[in-house]
Amino acid sequence: IAIYSYLSIIQYNGFHTGHWDLAGFDQAIWNTIQGRILDTTMYGHNFLGEHFSPMLLILAPFYLIWQDPRMLLFLQSLFLGLGAIPVFLIAKDKLKHNLLSLSFSFAYLFHPFISRVNLFEFHEICLAPFFLLFTFYFLQRRIWLLYFIFFFFSLMVKEDVSLIITALGIYSFFKTNKRIGIITFIIGIFWAYLSVSVLIPYIRKATETGAWKETYGYFGRLGLGESLSEIIKNLILKPQNTLKMLFLPANEKLATIILLVLPCGFLSILSPVLLIALLEIILHFMAGWDAQYLLAWHYSAPIFPFAIVSGIYGLFFLSRRLKIPSFSFSLLMLTTSILSNYYFSFSALNLVFHNPSYYLYDVNNHKTILSFPQKEKLKIYYQLKKKWSLFKTIIYLIPKDSSISVEDNLLAHFSQRQTSLYVFPNFQDAEYVVLNVHDFGNWILRWEKYENYKKGMDLIQKDSRFQVFFKDEPGGGIIVFGRKNQRERIIKKAKMMAKFSSFLSETHFILGSIYLCTNNLKEAEEELKIALELDPNNTFINQIFEECKKKILDKN
Numbered sequence: 001i002a003i004y005s006y007l008s009i010i011q012y013n014g015f016h017t018g019h020w021d022l023a024g025f026d027q028a029i030w031n032t033i034q035g036r037i038l039d040t041t042m043y044g045h046n047f048l049g050e051h052f053s054p055m056l057l058i059l060a061p062f063y064l065i066w067q068d069p070r071m072l073l074f075l076q077s078l079f080l081g082l083g084a085i086p087v088f089l090i091a092k093d094k095l096k097h098n099l100l101s102l103s104f105s106f107a108y109l110f111h112p113f114i115s116r117v118n119l120f121e122f123h124e125i126c127l128a129p130f131f132l133l134f135t136f137y138f139l140q141r142r143i144w145l146l147y148f149i150f151f152f153f154s155l156m157v158k159e160d161v162s163l164i165i166t167a168l169g170i171y172s173f174f175k176t177n178k179r180i181g182i183i184t185f186i187i188g189i190f191w192a193y194l195s196v197s198v199l200i201p202y203i204r205k206a207t208e209t210g211a212w213k214e215t216y217g218y219f220g221r222l223g224l225g226e227s228l229s230e231i232i233k234n235l236i237l238k239p240q241n242t243l244k245m246l247f248l249p250a251n252e253k254l255a256t257i258i259l260l261v262l263p264c265g266f267l268s269i270l271s272p273v274l275l276i277a278l279l280e281i282i283l284h285f286m287a288g289w290d291a292q293y294l295l296a297w298h299y300s301a302p303i304f305p306f307a308i309v310s311g312i313y314g315l316f317f318l319s320r321r322l323k324i325p326s327f328s329f330s331l332l333m334l335t336t337s338i339l340s341n342y343y344f345s346f347s348a349l350n351l352v353f354h355n356p357s358y359y360l361y362d363v364n365n366h367k368t369i370l371s372f373p374q375k376e377k378l379k380i381y382y383q384l385k386k387k388w389s390l391f392k393t394i395i396y397l398i399p400k401d402s403s404i405s406v407e408d409n410l411l412a413h414f415s416q417r418q419t420s421l422y423v424f425p426n427f428q429d430a431e432y433v434v435l436n437v438h439d440f441g442n443w444i445l446r447w448e449k450y451e452n453y454k455k456g457m458d459l460i461q462k463d464s465r466f467q468v469f470f471k472d473e474p475g476g477g478i479i480v481f482g483r484k485n486q487r488e489r490i491i492k493k494a495k496m497m498a499k500f501s502s503f504l505s506e507t508h509f510i511l512g513s514i515y516l517c518t519n520n521l522k523e524a525e526e527e528l529k530i531a532l533e534l535d536p537n538n539t540f541i542n543q544i545f546e547e548c549k550k551k552i553l554d555k556n
Contacts, residue, residue: 001077001078001080001081001082003370003371003372004076004077004080004081004114004115004118004119004370004371005073005074005077005078007118007119007348007371007372007373008070008073008074008076008077008118008119008348009070009073009074010348010349010381011119011348011349012069012070012073012412013381013384013388014349014381014384014388015384015409015410015436016348016349016350016409017069017121017409017412020042020043020408020411020423021120021121021122021123022069022072022073022121022122022411022412022415023042023069023411023412023414023415023421024040024042024043024047024050024415025047025056025069025072025122025123025124026069026072026122026412026415026416027040027041027042027415027416027417027421028040028047028056029056029059029060029063029072030063030067030415030416031418032056032057032060032063033060033061033063033064033067036418037057038054038056038057039207041209041417041418041419041420041421042415042421044208044209045203045204045207045208045209046203046204046206046207048199048200048203049200049201049203049204049205049206049207049208050200050204050217051124051158051159051200052158052159052195052196052199052200052203053124053156053157053158053159054156055124055127055131055153055156055157055158056124059072059075062075067416069122069412069413069415072122073122075122076117076118076122076123076126077118079126079127079129079130080114080117080118080126080129080130080301081109082130083108083129083130083133083305084105084106084108084109085105086130086133086134086136086137087104087105087108087133087305087308087309087312088101088102088104088105089101089137090104090133090136090137090140090309090312091104091105091312093137093140093141094140094312094313094316095312095315095316095319097326099326099327099330100315100326100329100330100333102330103329103330103333103334104264104308104311104312104333106333106334106337107263107264107308107311107333107334107336107337108305108308110263110337110338110340110341110345110370111263111304111307111308111337111340111341112259112263112340112341112343112344112345112346113259113260113295113300113303113304114304114345115341115345115346115347115370115371116295116296116297116298116300116345116346117297117298117300117301118371119346119348119371120297120298121412123297123298123301124157124158125157125158125161125298125299125301125302126298126301127157128154128157128158128161128164128301128302128305129301129302129304129305131150131153131154131157132150132154132161132164132302132305132306133305133309134146134150135147135150135151135153135154135168136168136276136306136309138150139168139172139176139180140176142176142177144180147180151165151184151187155187155188155191159191159192159195159196159200160192160280160283160302161302162188162189162191162192162195163188163192163279163280163283164188164276164277164279164280164302164306165184165187165188165191166184166185166188166189166192166279167188167275167276167277167278167279167280168184168188168276169181169182169183169184169185169186169187169188170185171272171273171275171276172184173185175272193228196216196228197216197228200216201215201216215227216228219231221287221288221289221292222245222283222286222287222288223241223245223286223287223288224238224241224242224245224286242286245285245286245287245288246282246285246286247285252290252293252294252360253285253293253294255360256293256294256295256360257281259340259344259360260295260300260303260304260307261274261307261310261311262336262340262344263307263308263311263333263336263337263340263341264307264308264310264311264314264315264333264336264337265311265329265332265333265335265336266336267310267311267314267315267318268307268308268310268311268314269310269314270310270313270314270315270317270318271310271311271312271313271314271316271317272310272313273306273309273310273312273313274306274307274310276306277302277303277306277307280302280303281303284299284303294360311333315329338369341369341370342366342367342368342369343361343366343367344360344361344366345366345368345370345371346365346366346371347365347366347368347371347372347373347374347377348371348372348373348377349373349377349378349380349381350365350373350377386538386540387472387478389506390472390478390506390509390510390540391413391436391478393497393501393504393506393507393510394434394470394478394480394510395413395414396497397470397480397490397493397494397497397510398414398432398434398480399489399493400417400418400419401417401418401419402419402431402432402486403419403420403421403422403429403430403431403432404417404419404420404421404422404430404431404432404433404434405421405422405423405424405426405427405430405432405433405434406421406422406423406424406433406434406435407423407424407434407435407436407448407453408423408424408448409436410434410435410436411423414434423448424448424453424456425448425452425453425455425456425457425459425460427456427459427460427481431482431483431486432480432481432482432483432486433460433466433479433480433481433482434478434479434480434481435457435478435479435481436477436478436479437457437477437478437479460481465483465484466481466482466483466484467481467482467484467487467517467518468480468481468517469481469482469486469487469490469514469517469518470510470513470514470517471513471517471544472509472513472540472544473540473543473544474543474544474547477540487518490514491511491514491515491518494507494510494511494514495511497510497511498510498511498527503534504534505530505531505532505534505535505538505541506531508527508528508530508531508534509527509528509531509535509538509540509541509544511527512524512525512526512527512528512530512531512544512545512548513528513544515527516528516544516547516548516551521548521551521552521555522552524548525545525548525549525552528541528544528545528548529545531545532545
């Protein structure tokens with residue numbers, strides 16, 4: 001929990017989180033503690049109209065402690081890490097051996113898929129392993145009240161968890177309790193239909209603020225149609241297409257399954273428990289997007305825990321037939337899980353998420369224990385410290401009641417606002433635009449193609465409604481554009497910040513740069529001098545100060 005919280009947070013600080021995911025969840029939960037339950041402006045409707053995930057509400061009280069996206073990154077690591085506890089309990093109950101049980105907990109924590117879930121922003125599905133594993137544990141122990149409590153919590157995580165629950169019902173029917181199995185199966189099927197075909201479309205329609213489809217928006221990823229009825233029709237009439245999607249590309253999908261069961265020394269293939277995750281695996285294998293069918297990111301969250309549990313049951317099956325010392329199995333588990341982690345987990349501060357060929361294995365992105373980044377990446381990160389401090393101050397500079405357009409990797413830094421958020425290069429309706437054009441050798445994570453950013457930069461520089469209000473380097477760096485009618489407002493806000501935080505070089509630097517960009521050269525020189533007195537070795541302040549002096553000379 002400590003390690004992955006740290007790694008997730010430095011990724012956020014280093015601008016390695018982007019796009020909708022972390023920002024969308026942050027805005028929904030921040031709005032919740034403001035009294036607007038899971039409301040968002042980013043999706044154009046309430047978050048429950050995107051994914052039915054009411055379990056997010058249990059995270060909202062944590063925002064009373066710290067209202068920051070990094071709280072979500074910590075909670076993600078917390079819930080994923082705590083999943084090792086039910087793994088231990090399941091193994092202890094089945095194997096009656098402490099060392100073996102602890103070995104399976106280590107196999108869970110070292111599973112390479114846990115790094116993929118943990119380091120890719122935040123997703124509600126990260127709550128699933130904890131609740132699903134306890135659901136299975138209480139099923140195994142036949143403690144029905146607690147079983148149904150965790151069963152209910154699991155369904156509340158996300159709509160597709162109903163596939164796991166449905167399969168769990170089939171497993172329970174044959175292996176545990178027929179009556180409980182039937183009830184579980186029926187509820188799983190019913191919930192899948194209710195959440196996807198009724199609740200999500202209804203909430204989307206009832207809370208929409210724009211032109212959004214009133215259907216479940218993720219059916220299209222399967223390539224079999226845009227609605228449930230269309231998908232069922234194509235499954236029956238075009239089985240050849242279904243088989244192609246399930247099994248091709250064969251090498252990559254086979255490698256994904258091997259990687260799923262590798263940390264338990266392939267013991268997982270000896271137990272039918274792995275089949276509980278089969279419907280979820282099929283769902284992702286039928287997607288046309290490589291990141292999804294390779295379980296590259298958060299998609300593996302409800303799946304890989306059952307690879308661990310099936311390993312426990314596989315060992316139980318094997319130990320009844322072979323007299324092999326328990327220590328040997330523990331050694332096998334520790335060896336395969338650590339090696340799997342070393343060769344196949346993603347490392348932090350990496351651009352691995354941009355390149356499909358890296359999802360399974362690439363020497364430049366793996367070979368690391370517990371996802372620690374390479375030394376050169378950490379070195380660059382620490383060089384960014386001054387940038388991060390400056391950037392945090394800029395966040396407070398932009399008025400909360402103003403619409404804003406930012407690059408996708410900056411979106412989560414501005415998501416706690418009720419106003420419209422746009423992803424650059426979509427800026428036409430925004431009042432402010434914040435960009436970070438630093439590269440640091442392909443350091444910054446971006447989703448859009450670089451050419452689109454370049455076109456957007458050309459457009460905004462030619463747009464007569466906008467002007468540059470701030471830049472931290474002569475050539476660009478962190479740039480704040482704003483509508484010209486916002487000029488006096490942003491100067492006033494920057495002056496207040498410099499007054500109340502007069503001990504911070506960043507506030508004087510920002511005010512000085514704003515004065516420079518708005519052609520108040522004398523005031524700019526005064527503020528930049530103060531910034532330099534407070535931080536004389538700051539390269540960026542020196543550069544802007546030199547530009548200011550040059551402009552004054554040219555003017556005279």
